Amino acid sequence: RKKGRRMEIENSRPYFFGDIGCWAERTEVHKTASLGQASQLEQLIQTGASVNMVAVDSITPLHEACLHGQTKCVQLLLEAGAQVDARNVDGSTPLCDACSAGSLECVKLLLQYGAKTNPALTSRTASPLHEACMGGNSECVKLLISMGASLEAYDLYYGTPLHVACANEHTNCVKELLNAGAKVNAARLHETPLHHAAKSMSVEMIEILVEFGANIYARDQHNRKPVDYTTPGSPSAACLQSYEASPLSLQQLSRLAVRKTLGTRALNVVVQLDIPKLIISYLCYQ
Structure with a gap:
């Protein structure tokens, strides 16, 4: 009981960069967590191995388990007091890694243990929602949105999650974001999600964005409209030209x-x- 109370206290502590474990080379806990060797990991934990040991790149065993979608190992680590919002050298949390891997079960576990859906962004990291959109993991996107993930989280390099979904041609993620109320004309350097859809030559995505109010006349930093990024005579070019020629x-x-x-x-x-x-x-x- 005392052990359980101690873990509860440890889990309730706020995380500060670099405040857990000690700097070390990749440990056996890291390796077993990464490979999904749950029984070996459980033995290591029972013999007193630290679940919060950080490697030279600030990666914890929980990062490793999440990045490889090792659900059982994630559960063991969290039960043993692993810091749920630990950040690696790039500022990514285990939730970011789980979303990147598209592991819905890992994402659910992390959220149950209080993982932040909106961790403070740094110049070197994207939000969990960005990561889910980048990998086209629409179920993770849906879950994150239901848990309050910011639809307009802004990354200096990628823009909003909708920019990321469009740039990577993940139509299902685009639908989830738009249905949840994402701003269809959000801009990064004046570039809108429709510009990305036009570049990818995706007629379906173009149609969805326009249906949700995308501005077909928006100009980016190069003073180019979405249609300017399509190949003349292509279906995507014809689609945008049709919208320009006809009222909604x-x-x-x-x-x-x-x-x-x-x-x-x-x-x-x-x-x-x-x-x-x-x-x-x-x-x-x-």
């Missing part, structure tokens, strides 16, 4: 009006209930 349809205008007036959650209810488009249009113009 009643359905598109209705969708935008409902989102603006009722909010994202209300719109999701409308869509899930499959209310006829005629009724939606009627509501928008009252």
Whole structure:
């Protein structure tokens, strides 16, 4: 009981960079956690091995386990008092690594133990939501959003999570972010998610973004519109040119009006209930 109380106190302490364990080469705990050798890891813990020992790059055994999606080892480490929000030399937390690996179970465990969905960003790291979008892990994206992850977390290099999802052509992640209310016209150096979609030549992604109100006339730092990044004569170029030549349809205008007036959650209810488009249009113009 005393041991459990001690672990509870240790887990409640705030983490400060470099305040756990001692500097060391990669330990046996690191190795077993990385390889998913749960029984060996359990033995090491029982014989007193430190679960918070940091290697020269500030990586803890928990980082290793999360990066390789070793759920059982993650659980053992957390139960033994591993610092859930420890940062490595790049500023990444175990939650960032779990999201990068696309391990939904590891992400769930970390969140259960109080991992921060919005750790303070540094110039060298992205948020867990950025990492999930980078890897196209839409289930992790959905879970993080439900736990309050910031949709507009801004990374100096990547921009917002929506920028990352579009740049890496992960359409399902784009849908999750937009349905949750991500700003479709967020800009990094004047570059919008639609610019990324145009560069990737993804017609589906272009259509989704425009449906959610993306500005087809937005110009980036090079004074170029999204259509300027498409190949002439390609389906993506034809798609954007069609939008430029024609006004938005009643359905598109209705969708935008409902989102603006009722909010994202209300719109999701409308869509899930499959209310006829005629009724939606009627509501928008009252």
